[in-house]
Amino acid sequence: MATAIGLRKRGITNILVIDQTREFRKVGQGLDLLPNGLRAIKYIDSDAYEKIVENALKPIQASSSKPHSTNTVGKKEHSTPPPKKLWRQKNIHGETTRSFSTDFQSWFDRYGEGRVNISWFDLQTNLRSLIPMDDIKANHKCIHVEEEKKWVRVDTASDAIISNNPFAHWEMMKSSVEPSTLTQDTQESDHKSFYAKLVVAADGINSNIRQVLYKNDESKKWVEPQYSGFSAISSTIANVPSSIVKELDTLYIQGEQFTTLHNNSDNLAYPELKLLRIILIRLPNDTIIYLLYAPFAIDSFLNKSPTEILELGQQTLQKADFPSILVDLVGLSSPEKVSHRLFYMHQINPQGDSQPHWFKGRVVLSGDAAHAMPPFMAQGANQGFEDAAILVSLITKLSQENGLNDGHKMMKAFEQYEHIRMPFAEKVQGATMDCHQWTQQQWDDFNEILHRREYPSVETLGEE
Numbered sequence: 001m002a003t004a005i006g007l008r009k010r011g012i013t014n015i016l017v018i019d020q021t022r023e024f025r026k027v028g029q030g031l032d033l034l035p036n037g038l039r040a041i042k043y044i045d046s047d048a049y050e051k052i053v054e055n056a057l058k059p060i061q062a063s064s065s066k067p068h069s070t071n072t073v074g075k076k077e078h079s080t081p082p083p084k085k086l087w088r089q090k091n092i093h094g095e096t097t098r099s100f101s102t103d104f105q106s107w108f109d110r111y112g113e114g115r116v117n118i119s120w121f122d123l124q125t126n127l128r129s130l131i132p133m134d135d136i137k138a139n140h141k142c143i144h145v146e147e148e149k150k151w152v153r154v155d156t157a158s159d160a161i162i163s164n165n166p167f168a169h170w171e172m173m174k175s176s177v178e179p180s181t182l183t184q185d186t187q188e189s190d191h192k193s194f195y196a197k198l199v200v201a202a203d204g205i206n207s208n209i210r211q212v213l214y215k216n217d218e219s220k221k222w223v224e225p226q227y228s229g230f231s232a233i234s235s236t237i238a239n240v241p242s243s244i245v246k247e248l249d250t251l252y253i254q255g256e257q258f259t260t261l262h263n264n265s266d267n268l269a270y271p272e273l274k275l276l277r278i279i280l281i282r283l284p285n286d287t288i289i290y291l292l293y294a295p296f297a298i299d300s301f302l303n304k305s306p307t308e309i310l311e312l313g314q315q316t317l318q319k320a321d322f323p324s325i326l327v328d329l330v331g332l333s334s335p336e337k338v339s340h341r342l343f344y345m346h347q348i349n350p351q352g353d354s355q356p357h358w359f360k361g362r363v364v365l366s367g368d369a370a371h372a373m374p375p376f377m378a379q380g381a382n383q384g385f386e387d388a389a390i391l392v393s394l395i396t397k398l399s400q401e402n403g404l405n406d407g408h409k410m411m412k413a414f415e416q417y418e419h420i421r422m423p424f425a426e427k428v429q430g431a432t433m434d435c436h437q438w439t440q441q442q443w444d445d446f447n448e449i450l451h452r453r454e455y456p457s458v459e460t461l462g463e464e
Contacts, residue, residue: 098443231345250321259279274437390417
């Protein structure tokens with residue numbers, strides 16, 4: 001939708017957005033849009049930027065006031081900034097090893113652009129409102145693309161049976177089913193075909209179009225996402241005993257909403273458990289959400305009951321020498337409310353001989369379909385918006401130069417897209433896997449690289 005909005009803004013209106021969802025409803029979770037993603041959105045369409053930021057900030061404002069910067073929504077002066085908040089990472093002794101702000105204004109003051117948290121549904125709704133209703137087709141699952149002379153045929157199925165996506169970050173893993181068996185099946189359904197000069201495939205980590213592009217050649221091994229090596233166990237616990245809440249507040253939380261705890265000791269019996277960390281989210285009424293991230297093996301999760309998953313989490317915390325208060329907290333979880341998931345990725349290795357292109361003919365991959373990564377740096381959606389920004393720029397240029405009828409020009413445009421985006425997405429993907437071990441200085445240095453880039457520039461779009 002972001003790509004469609006950007007192209008419409010630039011005069012290209014013969015666009016169709018097709019989506020397999022049967023209807024747009026409140027599913028998914030919240031996500032963070034950081035300065036690099038918001039800058040990309042603003043380049044794509046300033047109206048989209050204003051809608052997203054204003055909608056995202058409403059829940060944290062006590063009134064209609066907005067951030068006081070002159071370069072935010074509406075470009076108005078506001079005297080009351082939102083409260084400053086910190087997300088601290090601490091060791092098990094309660095010592096802060098790293099921190100960053102979570103409010104819009106702190107990021108804006110530092111990088112010239114803010115940070116917002118928005119629900120997936122609200123983000124989707126804001127974008128969808130900028131596209132004519134007739135240009136969006138829900139309940140159209142893409143099942144095949146076929147190159148024809150000067151066209152691509154896109155085959156879709158409606159009223160398809162869509163099972164859970166085992167690779168999505170927000171899906172619960174079914175304890176009795178292996179990921180490889182959780183494919184998307186279709187029942188007898190309505191089939192339609194559309195013809196396009198160009199297809200942008202932004203259909204997620206479990207991309208059907210990626211499967212079609214890679215299935216018949218040496219790229220076949222790149223079809224499915226690879227396990228990142230990390231898994232998660234999480235739950236919301238209401239009415240936590242006051243003794244536990246008081247101890248957690250005193251030792252670790254200390255008035256903040258978000259706290260990440262890890263054991264950075266060099267004396268662990270299992271050194272790999274230095275990678276383990278637990279995020280505590282403090283809510284009112286003695287409610288705590290925890291997310292336990294650890295380098296679990298895949299077979300630790302398969303065919304396990306929720307009770308066994310909880311026991312695994314507690315045992316792993318004990319092995320990593322975490323205080324008993326955290327083991328006890330996890331033990332309070334109700335098995336039926338426990339979520340556990342494996343994190344997958346489409347690993348980027350541009351130096352590798354077998355690394356496939358992100359395009360084939362008139363079809364180009366974008367977002368998670370090209371470079372899915374775990375959510376540890378909140379860069380999945382942000383990198384997708386950066387993809388959209390450069391595709392908008394390149395496709396607009398192709399259209400202006402009659403390149404949509406020239407296969408060679410189209411290939412050159414997609415090669416430029418890869419040349420700009422692939423190395424940077426690889427850098428971000430690598431940082432996502434390593435950032436949990438960074439010092440404050442390493443964290444700050446990378447954020448300088450990530451969030452100070454401008455649109456347009458040679459770095460972001462290949463343009464001066």
